[in-house]
Amino acid sequence: MTNKETTTNEKPEHDLEHEEREFLAKYDASRYERPSVTTDVVIFTIQEQDLQVLLVQRGDHPYKNMWAIPGGFVNIQESLEAGARRELEEETGVQDVYMEQLYTFGEPSRDPRTRVITVAYFALVEARQVRTLRAGSDARAAGWFSVYRLPPLAFDHANILDYALTRLRYKLEYTNVAFQLLPELFTLTELQRVYEIVFNRPLDKRNFRKKLNIRELDQAPEPDKVYMIEETSEFKMEGSHRPARLHRFIDRVDRIIRGFI
Amino acid sequence: MTNKETTTNEKPEHDLEHEEREFLAKYDASRYERPSVTTDVVIFTIQEQDLQVLLVQRGDHPYKNMWAIPGGFVNIQESLEAGARRELEEETGVQDVYMEQLYTFGEPSRDPRTRVITVAYFALVEARQVRTLRAGSDARAAGWFSVYRLPPLAFDHANILDYALTRLRYKLEYTNVAFQLLPELFTLTELQRVYEIVFNRPLDKRNFRKKLNIRELDQAPEPDKVYMIEETSEFKMEGSHRPARLHRFIDRVDRIIRGFI
DNA sequence: CTGATAAGTGTTTAATTTACACTAAGTATA
DNA sequence: TATACTTAGTGTAAATTAAACACTTATCAG
Numbered sequence: 001m002t003n004k005e006t007t008t009n010e011k012p013e014h015d016l017e018h019e020e021r022e023f024l025a026k027y028d029a030s031r032y033e034r035p036s037v038t039t040d041v042v043i044f045t046i047q048e049q050d051l052q053v054l055l056v057q058r059g060d061h062p063y064k065n066m067w068a069i070p071g072g073f074v075n076i077q078e079s080l081e082a083g084a085r086r087e088l089e090e091e092t093g094v095q096d097v098y099m100e101q102l103y104t105f106g107e108p109s110r111d112p113r114t115r116v117i118t119v120a121y122f123a124l125v126e127a128r129q130v131r132t133l134r135a136g137s138d139a140r141a142a143g144w145f146s147v148y149r150l151p152p153l154a155f156d157h158a159n160i161l162d163y164a165l166t167r168l169r170y171k172l173e174y175t176n177v178a179f180q181l182l183p184e185l186f187t188l189t190e191l192q193r194v195y196e197i198v199f200n201r202p203l204d205k206r207n208f209r210k211k212l213n214i215r216e217l218d219q220a221p222e223p224d225k226v227y228m229i230e231e232t233s234e235f236k237m238e239g240s241h242r243p244a245r246l247h248r249f250i251d252r253v254d255r256i257i258r259g260f261i
Numbered sequence: 262m263t264n265k266e267t268t269t270n271e272k273p274e275h276d277l278e279h280e281e282r283e284f285l286a287k288y289d290a291s292r293y294e295r296p297s298v299t300t301d302v303v304i305f306t307i308q309e310q311d312l313q314v315l316l317v318q319r320g321d322h323p324y325k326n327m328w329a330i331p332g333g334f335v336n337i338q339e340s341l342e343a344g345a346r347r348e349l350e351e352e353t354g355v356q357d358v359y360m361e362q363l364y365t366f367g368e369p370s371r372d373p374r375t376r377v378i379t380v381a382y383f384a385l386v387e388a389r390q391v392r393t394l395r396a397g398s399d400a401r402a403a404g405w406f407s408v409y410r411l412p413p414l415a416f417d418h419a420n421i422l423d424y425a426l427t428r429l430r431y432k433l434e435y436t437n438v439a440f441q442l443l444p445e446l447f448t449l450t451e452l453q454r455v456y457e458i459v460f461n462r463p464l465d466k467r468n469f470r471k472k473l474n475i476r477e478l479d480q481a482p483e484p485d486k487v488y489m490i491e492e493t494s495e496f497k498m499e500g501s502h503r504p505a506r507l508h509r510f511i512d513r514v515d516r517i518i519r520g521f522i
Numbered sequence: 523c524t525g526a527t528a529a530g531t532g533t534t535t536a537a538t539t540t541a542c543a544c545t546a547a548g549t550a551t552a
Numbered sequence: 553t554a555t556a557c558t559t560a561g562t563g564t565a566a567a568t569t570a571a572a573c574a575c576t577t578a579t580c581a582g
Contacts, residue, residue, distance in 0.1 A: 033337040034295040034297055034337075035337060036295055037298060076296060077369050077376070078369065079368050079369060101364060101365065104362065104365045104380050106340060106341035106380065107340050108340060115338070117341065119365050119367065188529085204571075204572075205529090206531070206532080206572095206573085207570075207571065209531085210570095237580095239579085239580075240526070240527065240528090240579060240580030241526080241528040241578075241580070242577060242578035242579055243529080243578070244530090245529085448560085449560085449561090465540080465541075465542085466560090466562095467561090467563080468541085470561085470562085471539095472539095498548080500548085500549075500559070501549030501550055501558065501559090502547075502549070502560070503546060503549095503560045504548065504559095504560080505559075505560055505561090506560080
């Protein structure tokens with residue numbers, strides 16, 4: 001039975017403002033028992049030729065001394081993303097980091113204390129941006145762990161990490177987010193290593209470079225081509241071998257590039 | 262500074278059970294002011310050659326009389342998905358429906374009454390399964406609206422719907438979820454119409470059919486080929502024209518088929 | 523000047539995607 | 553019973569994209 005557009009779909013014309021104010025004043029927000037809401041942030045970086053994630057050691061029960069994804073309660077007047085960024089900054093000291101919402105985990109039994117719903121985020125930081133990890137306001141230990149060699153994790157955090165890794169791979173495949181894991185200037189080999197580390201498999205150098213759509217310094221750009229990366233005139237001289245040209249992402253804004261890898 | 266694997270990563274060997282019980286008893290769950298948590302469910306169906314979504318008319322302030330996505334508070338001992346399914350069933354009377362989590366919307370200002378975080382889901386129902394819409398426990402009106410001709414919506418529900426539509430298109434492109442919108446047996450033209458309605462553009466009949474990977478009745482199946490759909494020996498006889506063969510999805514379980522459309 | 527090392531570069535083949543138009547099978551009706 | 557009408561059903565050629573694969577170049581160290 002379709003009631004398609006049986007009403008005006010406009011705000012009624014007589015003034016409801018007074019009625020509305022009265023209603024809001026009477027509204028009893030405590031009718032329902034409320035869950036606690038936290039944000040957890042899966043913070044990835046590429047370091048030591050490895051995909052690493054930041055974990056903190058729990059100082060309290062439950063799961064005392066086990067490792068966990070950093071997170072905490074959302075303040076009542078704070079957006080979810082602001083809460084997640086606050087956690088991120090507390091742990092890493094880094095601002096202006098790429099972050100996106102991942103999934104909301106809310107099984108009633110996931111925290112033995114009380115009902116806790118967590119909105120999980122994932123973040124990408126450039127290794128060099130991360131200051132010495134803060135000693136931790138909670139006197140918690142914190143450290144980077146390879147996603148390929150994780151310790152046992154508290155709560156359902158192993159699930160959250162799995163999910164984050166899947167999403168990261170997806171994002172790398174279809175977007176240019178990799179720039180979030182690299183300095184502004186990088187060599188193509190460094191970029192390829194990022195992909196190889198995240199996907200955990202070797203890639204063909206020539207095919208990889210073809211898909212990057214590199215705008216070359218000397219050549220005139222093709223008018224309709226969507227370039228992702230451009231050459232610079234700088235080179236990285238290190239080691240006793242041919243120097244590698246440095247490149248940069250043309251657009252350091254997250255962009256979808258369908259079927260990239 | 263990487264603290265990789267500086268601990269045993271095992272539960273400490275001395276017994277913490279007593280300490281842990283004591284801690285949990287003392288734990289004061291009310292230290293933090295908690296937001297309300299709701300689930301909202303964007304329920305899509307294909308009806309009248311149109312992609313429609315179920316909306317309910319609000320009976321109370323705020324946004325009294327405006328249309329909204331059905332939803333409600335999550336019970337304290339209920340999983341998020343269970344809450345969403347409860348809302349779905351209250352509105353449509355349908356069980357065993359395809360549903361997935363969409364995104365969590367939590368701007369502090371999104372509900373003028375109090376802090377309400379909503380975990381949005383989207384659901385696909387076959388039009389014929391939906392019983393007459395319930396008159397509504399809250400005496401709310403409910404109705405199906407074309408996603409291409411929506412009324413003004415309460416709260417941030419227009420955003421949620423946008424997001425849901427984007428996700429639906431993505432899912433149709435990369436998976437076999439379309440079977441959730443059709444009866445068990447359907448003609449290929451009906452299936453193509455589903456795609457055309459959701460993507461809101463015409464598709465080429467022959468190319469569309471090629472991508473379906475149809476297992477034909479008379480031909481021996483190729484061993485390695487992943488078939489999505491199979492012919493049946495039944496036909497749909499209606500109208501004064503050649504009857505259309507009925508098909509079915511081989512696997513009525515959500516499956517990823519990369520680059521399907 | 524020689525050796526070591528990583529950087530850089532094209533071509534061929536296979537697979538996939540796109541564009542495109544006629545025949546087949548039933549019903550209605552003249 | 554022949555003809556018109558309607559939707560179902562089918563294949564091929566061209567363009568694009570993806571995959572496999574190996575040698576030359578530039579610098580440093582000795």
